[in-house]
Amino acid sequence: MKTTDEYRASLRDGRVVYYDGQRVPDVTAHPALRVAVDHAALDYAMAADPRFRALAVVPHPAGGEMSRYFAFPQTAEDLLARMELIETSTRLGGTVVPLLKEIGTDALFALHLVAHEADRARGTRYLDRVRAYHAHCRDRDLAMAVAQTDVKGDRGAGPADQAHPDYYLRVVEERDDGIVVRGAKMHTSVSMNANELIVLPTRAMGERDRAYAVAFAVPVATRGLTLVVSPYGDHAASSFDHPLSSRHRMTESLTVFDDVFVPRDRVFLQGEWEYAGPLARTFVEFHRFTAVSYKLPLVDLLVGAARLIAEYNGIERAGHVRDKITWLAAYAGTLRALTRMAALDCARGALGIAVPDPGTVNIAKLHFATQFHQAVAYVQEIAGGLLVTAPGEADWQQPATRPLLERYLGGKGVDAEARLRLLNLISDVTTSQLGGYHAVLAIHAEGSIEAEKLTIYRTAPMDRYVALAKELAGIAR
Ligand SMILES: Cc1cc2nc3c(=O)[nH]c(=O)nc-3n(C[C@H](O)[C@H](O)[C@H](O)COP(=O)(O)OP(=O)(O)OC[C@H]3O[C@@H](n4cnc5c(N)ncnc54)[C@H](O)[C@@H]3O)c2cc1C
Numbered sequence: 027m028k029t030t031d032e033y034r035a036s037l038r039d040g041r042v043v044y045y046d047g048q049r050v051p052d053v054t055a056h057p058a059l060r061v062a063v064d065h066a067a068l069d070y071a072m073a074a075d076p077r078f079r080a081l082a083v084v085p086h087p088a089g090g091e092m093s094r095y096f097a098f099p100q101t102a103e104d105l106l107a108r109m110e111l112i113e114t115s116t117r118l119g120g121t122v123v124p125l126l127k128e129i130g131t132d133a134l135f136a137l138h139l140v141a142h143e144a145d146r147a148r149g150t151r152y153l154d155r156v157r158a159y160h161a162h163c164r165d166r167d168l169a170m171a172v173a174q175t176d177v178k179g180d181r182g183a184g185p186a187d188q189a190h191p192d193y194y195l196r197v198v199e200e201r202d203d204g205i206v207v208r209g210a211k212m213h214t215s216v217s218m219n220a221n222e223l224i225v226l227p228t229r230a231m232g233e234r235d236r237a238y239a240v241a242f243a244v245p246v247a248t249r250g251l252t253l254v255v256s257p258y259g260d261h262a263a264s265s266f267d268h269p270l271s272s273r274h275r276m277t278e279s280l281t282v283f284d285d286v287f288v289p290r291d292r293v294f295l296q297g298e299w300e301y302a303g304p305l306a307r308t309f310v311e312f313h314r315f316t317a318v319s320y321k322l323p324l325v326d327l328l329v330g331a332a333r334l335i336a337e338y339n340g341i342e343r344a345g346h347v348r349d350k351i352t353w354l355a356a357y358a359g360t361l362r363a364l365t366r367m368a369a370l371d372c373a374r375g376a377l378g379i380a381v382p383d384p385g386t387v388n389i390a391k392l393h394f395a396t397q398f399h400q401a402v403a404y405v406q407e408i409a410g411g412l413l414v415t416a417p418g419e420a421d422w423q424q425p426a427t428r429p430l431l432e433r434y435l436g437g438k439g440v441d442a443e444a445r446l447r448l449l450n451l452i453s454d455v456t457t458s459q460l461g462g463y464h465a466v467l468a469i470h471a472e473g474s475i476e477a478e479k480l481t482i483y484r485t486a487p488m489d490r491y492v493a494l495a496k497e498l499a500g501i502a503r
Pocket of ligand 1: 129172173174175178181182211212213214215216278466467470471472473474475476477
């Protein structure tokens with residue numbers, strides 16, 4: 027398995043990354059991007075840390091060890107262990123998931139299932155390629171990003187009906203030894219600091235979309251691949267003012283494929299348009315389970331911070347405050363219960379892979395996403411306006427102003443420093459760029475709220491509900 031230094035060295039490979047208008051020669055040395063690299067390196071650090079080894083590392087089928095992420099979940103217990111690993115790494119990551127293997131293995135599990143199905147129904151030979159690629163990533167302990175979301179142009183039109191043929195990524199040339207692809211994906215998390223990029227279709231497609239029904243993987247340092255990384259989140263230098271975002275960050279890119287050649291053995295879907303939808307959906311079902319697992323530290327933090335600041339502000343006994351903290355505890359508890367239930371109610375799919383229950387996963391994700399802004403509002407209401415008006419670290423270090431801060435900004439039974447540190451933590455996670463990032467992530471990442479509702483409607487046991495209504499109404503048929 028890789029060390030953190032080997033991971034960093036693996037990113038110095040000539041990849042084409044632009045940030046803030048500049049080409050970045052080495053992402054591990056760039057002052058802003060290095061924060062994201064160091065944050066993500068947590069994945070490798072955990073595997074080497076005796077406190078987390080039992081959780082992060084499992085036996086390799088051929089002997090030796092491998093990251094747990096690459097192990098196929100086969101039982102509810104395996105899914106619960108995966109959930110605990112994701113939750114633990116995100117807690118250590120200050121509410122930001124490392125994501126170096128979580129999302130990539132979600133894609134690999136989905137690729138196994140859909141390749142198996144396509145091979146069976148269509149006589150294709152994708153599963154052997156997927157298996158070989160899985161072994162390639164597992165045995166080199168590689169970090170993987172997943173580029174699924176296309177730029178999409180007109181959301182009301184499918185790939186073949188867009189004004190611009192490249193609003194969805196497509197195959198522009200077929201060669202004996204592989205394919206050439208063109209297009210752009212967006213919002214691609216951890217692409218600038220992963221080794222591999224797994225590309226999946228965004229949506230269900232029709233026969234006319236054949237050229238767009240494509241899935242494959244390439245190393246990030248592939249000719250023709252350009253990453254334009256978003257600067258969002260690049261503001262937090264002081265660990266006093268920004269205790270989380272000064273050390274923890276994930277970046278997204280506009281990921282451009284300018285006639286990228288993909289060798290045949292790395293193509294996992296090419297033209298079988300009927301499987302674009304199932305692949306997109308199967309990936310998302312695994313990924314939403316991953317997502318609700320990495321939301322847990324964030325919602326737990328909101329409850330804990332609200333309770334503590336209520337105490338520091340001397341309002342913990344007030345009825346409306348208890349009411350809001352109770353609501354927050356129920357919000358966090360419901361999310362945890364639903365996440366566990368999605369694992370416990372898993373179905374054993376093809377190839378023995380345990381699939382978290384899609385209905386419950388989507389209910390968990392919908393619960394998290396639709397209540398998150400209310401949760402933030404309650405925490406902010408209890409904390410007070412100092413979240414955005416408090417003096418900063420420089421004033422804390424300044425001999426002329428520090429005594430003033432110490433004298434005036436204490437709370438009930440607490441000194442000014444502890445109270446400011448807690449306020450800064452709440453501010454960082456709810457009002458800073460990290461707070462804004464969490465707010466948008468809650469609504470859009472891992473699929474939109476409406477996509478979650480579609481799955482809930484599709485998977486709900488309506489027959490059972492309707493049968494009960496008929497039975498109690500005395501309707502015979
Ligand atoms: C922080 C972050 C990280 C992400 N990481 C990744 C990643 O690593 N890999 C990846 O592939 N993707 C990633 N995503 C993308 C994420 O899955 C998308 O944001 C999500 O699918 C929504 O797509 P969109 O942002 O293009 O919004 P849009 O699709 O433009 O949605 C905007 C609104 O339009 C509505 N809408 C869209 N289409 C229709 C339609 N046909 N009919 C009616 N309403 C419609 C939506 O419901 C929504 O309300 C990430 C997103 C974020 C914010």
